[in-house]
Amino acid sequence: MLKKVLLFGLGGAAALVVGILIGHFGIQTDGPDAVPDWVAELSKDVDESLIEKFIAEVDNIQIQENLRELTKVPHMATTEGDEKTVQFMLTRWQDPKSGLDKAWREEYKVYLSFPxxxxxxxxxxxxxxxxxxxxxxxxxxxxxxxxxxxxxxxxxxxxxxxxxxxxxxxxxxxxxxxxxxxxxxxxxxxxxxxxxxxxxxxxxxxxxxxxxxxxxxxxxxxxxxxxxxxxxxxxxxxxxxxxxxxxxxxxxxxxxxxxxxxxxxxxxxxxxxxxxxxxxxxxxxxxxxxxxxxxxxxxxxxxxxxxxxxxxxxxxxxxxxxxxxxxxxxxxxxxxxxxxxxxxNQEELRNSSNVMGVIRGSVEPDRYVIYGNHRDSWVHGAIDPSSGTSVMLEISRVLGKMVKEGKWRPRRSIIFGSWGAEEFGLIGSAEYTEEYYSKLIQRTVAYINVDISVFANATLRASGSPSAQSVIFTATKQVKIPGSDTTSVYDNWIRYFNRTSDTYGDIPNVGYLTGAGSDYAAFMHFLGITSMDIAYTYDRSKTKARIYPAYHTAYDTFDYSSKYIDPGFTSHQTVGRTAGNVLLRLADSLLLPFNCSDYAESLEGYLKVAITNFRDELTTHSISMEPLNQAVTKFRTAANNLNSVIHGLDLSKVTPLEVRKINDQLMLLDRAFLDPLAFPNKYAFRHVIWASKSSGLATFPGLADAFERAQKTGLKEDWSQAHRHLSILTQAIAGAASTIDEVI
Amino acid sequence: MLKKVLLFGLGGAAALVVGILIGHFGIQTDGPDAVPDWVAELSKDVDESLIEKFIAEVDNIQIQENLRELTKVPHMATTEGDEKTVQFMLTRWQDPKSGLDKAWREEYKVYLSFPxxxxxxxxxxxxxxxxxxxxxxxxxxxxxxxxxxxxxxxxxxxxxxxxxxxxxxxxxxxxxxxxxxxxxxxxxxxxxxxxxxxxxxxxxxxxxxxxxxxxxxxxxxxxxxxxxxxxxxxxxxxxxxxxxxxxxxxxxxxxxxxxxxxxxxxxxxxxxxxxxxxxxxxxxxxxxxxxxxxxxxxxxxxxxxxxxxxxxxxxxxxxxxxxxxxxxxxxxxxxxxxxxxxxxNQEELRNSSNVMGVIRGSVEPDRYVIYGNHRDSWVHGAIDPSSGTSVMLEISRVLGKMVKEGKWRPRRSIIFGSWGAEEFGLIGSAEYTEEYYSKLIQRTVAYINVDISVFANATLRASGSPSAQSVIFTATKQVKIPGSDTTSVYDNWIRYFNRTSDTYGDIPNVGYLTGAGSDYAAFMHFLGITSMDIAYTYDRSKTKARIYPAYHTAYDTFDYSSKYIDPGFTSHQTVGRTAGNVLLRLADSLLLPFNCSDYAESLEGYLKVAITNFRDELTTHSISMEPLNQAVTKFRTAANNLNSVIHGLDLSKVTPLEVRKINDQLMLLDRAFLDPLAFPNKYAFRHVIWASKSSGLATFPGLADAFERAQKTGLKEDWSQAHRHLSILTQAIAGAASTIDEVI
Incomplete structure (x- = not known):
């Protein structure tokens, strides 16, 4: 019965399919003329009413109490306090009423340094x-x-x-x-x-x-x-x-x-x-x-x-x-x-744990949406990282409850990761990606990172792969800011961070994940997984603080957070609603809510800066930027074509494998930018668009750094390296364009 | 109408699905109670009668005439003669009655050397x-x-x-x-x-x-x-x-x-x-x-x-x-x-062409089965490579005709590649894999290489990834040897090359693709695509010739081939029937005909040799082989489990996405063994099981070479390298095991 009830609550375009099928074939799932159950199941889209329900359920007091528990004692990686948080996560994720399908710990023996x-x-x-x-x-x-x-x-x-x-x-x-x-x-x-x-x-x-x-x-x-x-x-x-x-x-x-x-x-x-x-x-x-x-x-x-x-x-x-x-x-x-x-200081090999929890997907269990944050702090870590962990636990509680009550199961699998030893260098998440490299690179749709969930209570801030911009926008338009029934997170956000897009005009500015500031690094840079980093943050007109002042000190406590960062924990709640909304859309949408045209816009932006700054001098060294230009054009054309295909889909006729084909194109797009040999001296940086760089220019990192070096030294071999990076980049972009082009 | 006709001709287990569905819902595809067309289409399995028809259609005289045309003049890479073969391939693949959906050339500017x-x-x-x-x-x-x-x-x-x-x-x-x-x-x-x-x-x-x-x-x-x-x-x-x-x-x-x-x-x-x-x-x-x-x-x-x-x-x-x-x-x-x-001798940059041709898949166009051979020879190349090209053209003619007549379209896309400049170092195929790296690594089910199709007319010889053993066996059991209505290629083959398998007892010996002898190299080693190399070859009791004597000489001509290698071209025909049969099964089978348990057997074989030869000495250097042992055991367990899942599938209930999930596991298995950093000094060798090696031992290449070096030098850093390779290998096998394990 439940399925039928849910079917009528479906939102989103593909509900149409189900409707048509039901209308066409009738609903007698047991009768001789009925359509197989899975025909409807496989065409189910994200359920908007379920998302509304999720938003309503995310509770600030639950988050507050999560935080209180997590911050009772210091929980530096591998200490007794850390083990307490491991047990707490396991207890919660294994809870028979609001836990996940499965939860367990994974240990690594890692190199740490202590006084x-x-x-x-x-x-x-x-x-x-x-x-x-x-x-x-x-x-x-x-x-x-x-x-x-x-x-x-x-x-x-x-x-x-x-x-x-x-x-x-x-x-x-x-x-x-x-x-x-x-x-x-x-x-x-x-x-x-x-x-x-x-x-x-x-x-x-x-x-x-x-x-x-x-x-x-x-x-x-x-x-x-x-x-x-x-x-x-x-x-x-x-x-x-x-x-x-x-x-x-x-x-x-x-x-x-x-x-x-x-x-x-x-x-x-x-x-x-x-x-x-x-x-x-x-x-x-x-x-x-x-x-x-x-x-x-x-x-x-x-x-x-x-x-x-x-x-x-x-x-x-x-x-x-x-x-x-x-x-x-x-x-x-x-x-x-x-x-x-x-x-x-002395170095030690210590056992550090990740705590993992999963909800098995109903239709595409082999597609993973991963949501993670580290668990270890320097001291009590009420903000870093427990503001994020308390939010993650609230999201997993609401979702776990729906699963345990049999009210919902995501289309795709959801994996929660509570990483260990992040403070020592993103260790838990990095080891996880190394151990499960093949499985993760083959199947992961997206990684959502919410580390410090609330730096301050002014506005959302988000960074991510350009593909993810649209789903973040959709979610933020749906969630309201604390204390308002009318102002959306999106409307508030755009007042603090904004840019003018060639496609959309004025929109909030989604940053790029060009560094390794938190656990998204291994997912974005090493695995080429479309990643996001989401938090609430400052009103920059009110403070010039480099970061919240108690960062990594003994004052980053529950007392500090509840008094000065987010009294009432409503910004935590807002982040939970927003990130959870993104998570649900990624897990449940029939068609992945990624927009490859937004990637094209980002590449065009980078190209423009590159041409302005590099072209003339590269030309004097007989290095042509034209192939790069053509590759970006090719990418733009292919992206627009794929978007047209998506918008033109006849949802009454589309088959599960046609949807999967497009979803695979979208899922694997960031993967196409990986080159394991592009940056031999930058550990695990393989994404040629978002790798870290020394250059201050907002453009392609390998090319920018090589160009600036060549310009400085004037050496022939350094100009050769600039040429090499240009070719690596061109090939990656043209190759990525091929993946979103017609498949054959 | 055609679809219905075909449906009744279905062979293979999944025909059951269609049957059940048809029986269950009736065949009135236009009636209000009918199942959508695609439900049957998506569940269609390989059509055994179509394969029989294919075998019957493959014609020795057509192959002979292909060869005559291809070998009229010398066609060394980038010469006038090479261009003639480009035009010939294009004409054939663009033929309105027996051509492919699309055919075109792709050029690379490559570094060659000539007198x-x-x-x-x-x-x-x-x-x-x-x-x-x-x-x-x-x-x-x-x-x-x-x-x-x-x-x-x-x-x-x-x-x-x-x-x-x-x-x-x-x-x-x-x-x-x-x-x-x-x-x-x-x-x-x-x-x-x-x-x-x-x-x-x-x-x-x-x-x-x-x-x-x-x-x-x-x-x-x-x-x-x-x-x-x-x-x-x-x-x-x-x-x-x-x-x-x-x-x-x-x-x-x-x-x-x-x-x-x-x-x-x-x-x-x-x-x-x-x-x-x-x-x-x-x-x-x-x-x-x-x-x-x-x-x-x-x-x-x-x-x-x-x-x-x-x-x-x-x-x-x-x-x-x-x-x-x-x-x-x-x-x-x-x-x-x-x-x-x-x-x-002087080096020159010359334009070399690949000729590409495709048949678009009907159900999974984003899955590629690639069949290829090089086109360039040293002189007339009647055997190397035109024996293969003439067979490829006959396969593509028979398939193209069925497509043009509307009688058949493969489930998955088929890509034919006629590579340029192979003789200079597998250049055309390697450049192709570099240019389309992302697309190919994401989507390619298998690569079938038939270079020299007939070295001699005694027996089949096949090498490939262990996953492919079973489909090669199926095909060779179905095809008869020249001049016999009763003896299968399999039965003849086992007399010449055989081994005792722990699983199957005596079977033909399928070799491993551990080198870079032909165009499979970039597919197998660089992309980790399940590859095969198929040919007819010698009776070793009759000759000790290192290779057929006219190899790479001006005597490798149509005259030579037709008189001394394969008079009547029936061995060519047999290779065409066998390789085409494999191709059809890979393209049309509902479930990919790959067997991951056979991979486990190969890993166990390699492990045994490694333990016998390395364990004691590694132990004296405090390096434990136990993790490798456990990884292989883990792989075996996961492989057996996946096989059980496959055999236990209730085909009346299985959904297209459940099938795709399993197929993705099988397709991507070889990919899981790639490590781009394992062999920094071996260009494009990334597959840690099949990479080339100096060691004569039939075992894991990185470990064997590192072990033997360490044994020779006795240096601490060389033992460290052996340990490093052991860890790389262990992680790759354990990671591969994870990909065939339960997906979540």
């Missing part, structure tokens, strides 16, 4: 006779019992090597190569300790860039100018009085360049898996590095001697950010003193 | 005053007008560099490294010219191995002991009196190690494609090399001085194959003389 609890890392100022003149805080200042939990890990730089470097202090801005170069003009950097602020360069890069100049150790801190809109005092300005970072707050982090387990590139880190020698790891700090709070940073920086730094190097401290003599001012209490870093 | 017609390559013996004492033949001796055609290319070594090396002659057996090492013990090889026989090492390797010893030039010839069962005289023993190679016959060939266009690795060779510098090409001769006939070879070798060579170095000449003083015997007319090579 030594018996010998905490130290930063001191010592004079010539080794007397300690100043000691930086080892732990953040407690305001609530949260910060006093014994499981709060001391701030440290994961993968920074141990060591006890001592030297004169210099201030090196953000630790970019250009910063060290500038400093090196007037200061002899050999044997110095550099203090740098977060931002501008990757964490590891700050130390990697320093070492060639002879710097022996690095301190890193978050400048209140970058994170606190200048606020500095915990008496009244910072947490617990506001969302701003207290003076002793320290951003922890993973100081590596590549993602995935560092010892097992391209191999899942199992017990017996081959591991490269530790010495062969690249992209981690070659010298000790330690993060400190801005309270300590200001005590050091404002005592520095030497010349004042350039104005754009300066943060919010009330001093000129002298670059260092090297070392402190003669007038300073620290005159002639060194800074000493005592770093005792 | 200079105005300055033929020369091999002479010159004395100290540069007087020429002996000159080797520049052309093969004519027996028929064929050999006198101006378009017969002079024998040469394609990609051998030009140069005029002169030196004392030495005999170096087969030009293996071990041969040069042995020779070097007693002879100073610096400045010498080495003469070697074909066999034992790749063509290019004979020169590549020589250069490090100071050898400056190489001559290569075919010893009558290796090709002619010792026969040497054209007065009565060799062609035109028999199939044996005349004394002046010379095997031409491409002297490269990698396949595909050498200047554009991984990129299709279009006009503007990036090309690597010529100097960066690897795997081609570093020193001049020239092939000669055995008449000339014996004149040189039997005059050599120095010690007699080891007995296993000697061929059929009536002399001791002295190794050279270096140089000739004192008693020789050539005493103190040098051998001079004048090689004027």
């Amino acid at each position: 030594d609890q018996s010998r905490p890392n130290k930063v001191t100022v010592v004079n010539a006779s080794d007397a300690v003149l100043y000691t930086a805080r080892e732990k953040e200042k407690p305001y609530l019992p949260d910060q006093e939990d014994q499981a709060v890990v001391q701030p440290y730089a994961a993968y920074g090597p141990p060591g006890n470097p001592k030297g004169k202090l210099v201030y090196a801005n953000q630790g970019k190569t250009s910063d060290y170069e500038h400093l090196n003009k007037t200061v002899d950097l050999r044997g110095t300790i550099a203090i740098v602020r977060y931002g501008g360069a990757g964490r590891a890069a700050k130390a990697i860039n320093a070492a060639p100049f002879g710097v022996v150790g690095v301190l890193v801190y978050t400048d209140p100018g970058d994170i606190n809109d200048g606020k500095m005092f915990d008496t009244n300005e910072t947490y617990p009085n506001s969302w701003y970072l207290p003076p002793s707050g320290v951003e922890r982090g993973s100081f590596n360049t590549d993602f995935g387990d560092l010892l097992t590139p391209y191999l899942a880190a199992k017990e017996d898996t081959y591991r490269i020698p530790k010495e062969d790891i690249t992209g981690i700090p070659p010298i000790p590095i330690q993060p400190i709070g801005f309270e300590d940073a200001s005590a050091l920086i404002c005592e520095l001697g030497g010349e004042a730094s350039p104005t754009d190097w300066r943060g919010a401290f009330n001093c000129p950010y002298n670059m260092g003599g090297p070392g402190f001012q003669p007038a300073s209490q620290f005159n002639n003193s060194d800074v000493l870093l005592d770093v005792y | 200079d017609q105005s300055r033929p390559n020369k091999v002479t013996v010159v004395n100290a005053s540069d007087a020429v004492l002996y000159t080797a033949r520049e052309k093969e001796k004519p027996y028929l007008p064929d050999q006198e055609d101006q378009a017969v290319v002079q024998p040469y070594a394609a990609y051998g560099p030009p140069g005029n090396p002169k030196g004392k002659l030495v005999y170096a057996n087969q030009g293996k490294t071990s041969d040069y090492e042995h020779l070097n013990k007693t002879v100073d090889l610096r400045g010498t010219i080495a003469i070697v026989r074909y066999g034992g090492a790749g063509r290019a390797a004979k020169a590549i191995n020589a250069a490090p010893f100071g050898v400056v030039g190489v001559l290569v010839y075919t010893d009558p002991g290796d090709i002619n069962d010792g026969k040497m005289f054209d007065t009565n023993e060799t062609y035109p009196n028999s199939w044996y190679l005349p004394p002046s016959g010379v095997e031409r060939g491409s002297f490269n190690t990698d396949f595909g266009d050498l200047l554009t690795p991984y990129l299709a060779a279009k006009e503007d494609t990036y090309r690597i510098p010529k100097e960066d090409i690897t795997g081609i001769p570093p020193i001049p090399i020239q092939p000669i006939g055995f008449e000339d070879a014996s004149a040189l070798i039997c005059e050599l001085g120095g010690e007699a060579s080891p007995t296993d170095w000697r061929g059929a000449f009536n002399c001791p194959y002295n190794m050279g003083g270096p140089g000739f015997q004192p008693a020789s007319q050539f005493n103190n003389s040098d051998v001079l090579l004048d090689v004027y």
Whole structure:
């Protein structure tokens, strides 16, 4: 009976098919003249009323209580707290009334880095006779019992090597190569300790860039100018009085360049898996590095001697950010003193778990829509990542309940992933994609990542493959913002982030996933799966904070989130409704809600920038951009044709295999941009359109970086590399066009 | 009407579905209660009566006439003769009565190597005053007008560099490294010219191995002991009196190690494609090399001085194959003389064409069964490749006619490929797979290669992915051998090539496609497409010829083939019937006729050899083979389960998408073994089970080669590489197992 009830509730175009079939053949499914059950089942489209029901069911209080449970204790990867969250996820996903079809854990033995609890890392100022003149805080200042939990890990730089470097202090801005170069003009950097602020360069890069100049150790801190809109005092300005970072707050982090387990590139880190020698790891700090709070940073920086730094190097401290003599001012209490870093980090192989849960698809169980977030935090991680996990658990609860009650089963399979050890470099998700590479690359329709679900409560922010723009728009038009019955997430979003599209005019701006900031990286870049990253975020007119101030500190707690990020958890709820809506459409739509014409528009945008910036100079080196131009044109034509085919489908005649054919074209489109040999030095970056790049231009990464290098060196072989990247790109785009063209 | 007629002719299990549906719902396709047309169409299985009809239609005389036309003139790649064959293929495939749905040419600009017609390559013996004492033949001796055609290319070594090396002659057996090492013990090889026989090492390797010893030039010839069962005289023993190679016959060939266009690795060779510098090409001769006939070879070798060579170095000449003083015997007319090579080969970029033809699939047009062979020859190529092309044209004629008459259309699309420039290194097929990489890897069910269709008329010989064994068996059991109404190809085959299978007992031995001997290479190794290579071949009890004696010579003509290889062309016909039968089953079967359990048996065989040979020593290096063992077990379990699912299918209830799900699992199984980073130094070898190897052991190539290297050097990093390959292999097999396991 249920099926028939559902049939009448069908929304979407293909309901027509079912209607026609039912009208044509009658509904007596048991009579001798009836159409086989599966004819209707296979033609079923997404059920709009079910989506409305889903939206209504997503509950802010449930999310709040999920978050409360998840953040009771710190849950850094592989710790006791992490294991508690594993058990919590399993309990929820195995719940007989609201759980999934199946849930289990998968373990990897991964290479992590921790401080030594018996010998905490130290930063001191010592004079010539080794007397300690100043000691930086080892732990953040407690305001609530949260910060006093014994499981709060001391701030440290994961993968920074141990060591006890001592030297004169210099201030090196953000630790970019250009910063060290500038400093090196007037200061002899050999044997110095550099203090740098977060931002501008990757964490590891700050130390990697320093070492060639002879710097022996690095301190890193978050400048209140970058994170606190200048606020500095915990008496009244910072947490617990506001969302701003207290003076002793320290951003922890993973100081590596590549993602995935560092010892097992391209191999899942199992017990017996081959591991490269530790010495062969690249992209981690070659010298000790330690993060400190801005309270300590200001005590050091404002005592520095030497010349004042350039104005754009300066943060919010009330001093000129002298670059260092090297070392402190003669007038300073620290005159002639060194800074000493005592770093005792040690690497360990630890078992880290992903928790997996699935709902089996009814019609196309071999098509996967994957929804994921990491589970591990640095400390309590109320925002990063538990804001996302609490939302994921609410989505899975609502869907699980419908499944358990027999009210619904998705057309395609849904896989939930609660990844481990993301904070150490997206490890859980990367190992998962390595282990199940073939299965995932063959069958995955999309990956939805909701890591931090709410950075702030102003607006949605979404990034993703261009194919996914349309389904995100559909979902955001349907969901209302907190506290409004009329304003859609879409209408609110467009006020904060927008662009003018050649096709649509003004629309919200969906960003591109060009980096490896969260667990979408392995899906988008390594597997070429159409991926999305969704969150609620800031009103940029109200804060210039680089990220929410408690990020990766001991203040990222339930208390902080519930008071300053999303009181009432309605933005969490809105993200849950939106991401869940996208998930349902991807899982249930008869035709996948991907638009390949939107991909064409993105390629055209990149092409335009490339032609403007590169064509003339490439021509002087006898390298023609015309094949690239033709490939993009070919892609556009094929995309428009496929769209016409889709819009022209006679849904009363379309067969399940015709639908599958088109869906396969749409599903595999991002796969067609993979080239495993395009970027030999960029681990797991295989997508030639969205790979990371050094160039600041919004264009094709391989071409842009190779062009800029060639332009800089003028070397023939570098121009050859630019040509090579142009050919790789052209072939990938023309090849992708072939996949959306008529199939034969 | 046709559909109904066909329905009643259905064979195979799924006819049941149609029957049940028809019985259940009646056949009034226009009535209000009828089942939609496509329900039957989508469930249609291969039509056994149609296959019988196909077998009956394949005509030996048509094949003979195809061959006559194809071999009128030499048709070396990119020559006028090649263009004639392009036009011939297009005419045939565009024929309104027996052509395909569509046919067209695709051009690539590829890097080829030719002798200079105005300055033929020369091999002479010159004395100290540069007087020429002996000159080797520049052309093969004519027996028929064929050999006198101006378009017969002079024998040469394609990609051998030009140069005029002169030196004392030495005999170096087969030009293996071990041969040069042995020779070097007693002879100073610096400045010498080495003469070697074909066999034992790749063509290019004979020169590549020589250069490090100071050898400056190489001559290569075919010893009558290796090709002619010792026969040497054209007065009565060799062609035109028999199939044996005349004394002046010379095997031409491409002297490269990698396949595909050498200047554009991984990129299709279009006009503007990036090309690597010529100097960066690897795997081609570093020193001049020239092939000669055995008449000339014996004149040189039997005059050599120095010690007699080891007995296993000697061929059929009536002399001791002295190794050279270096140089000739004192008693020789050539005493103190040098051998001079004048090689004027030059490389050129030339446009080479593939000719493509397609029949669009009716139900799953986005699934491709590809059937291909190269079109270019070295000279007339009656056997290589035109024996295959004439068969392909007969298959396409019979199928095309059925399509044009509206009697049949395959379920899946069929693609015919007539590849260009195969002789220069599988170039046409490799460029095709590079250009259409994404489309082909997503959609191709199988690749069937029939290059030389008839080496000899004794028995079928087949190689392929283990998945394909069962469909080859089915086809060969149905087709009879020439001249018999009772003996099947299968029954005849098992008498010549057989093995004992754990599953089946005694069966014909299907070889593995571990090399790159023909155009299957890019499909099997680069794309991981289930591939097959099919031909008729020798009775090994009757000849020890390395290959048919006229191979790559000016004697590989219609006259030769029709007299000595397959008089009456009935073996050609048998290959056409067999390969076409396989093609039809792959194109029309409801469930793909692939058996993943047969893959398990092959993996178990390889595992057994690996454990026997490697386990103990790996254990001493703390490397466990247990994960590999478990992966193979996991694969076996999953394969058996999938087979059970297939056998247990209730065909009256199975839906088109359930069938597609299983078919996708079967189709993509070989893809799951690809690892683009496993063999960085082996161009386009990505299949971790079937990649080429140096090891003689019948086991996993990466592991075997790495193990043997480590065993030889004893170096820690080499044992690490063995471990790395073990992990790559384990992950690939476990990953492949996941793809045939339950989908969620």
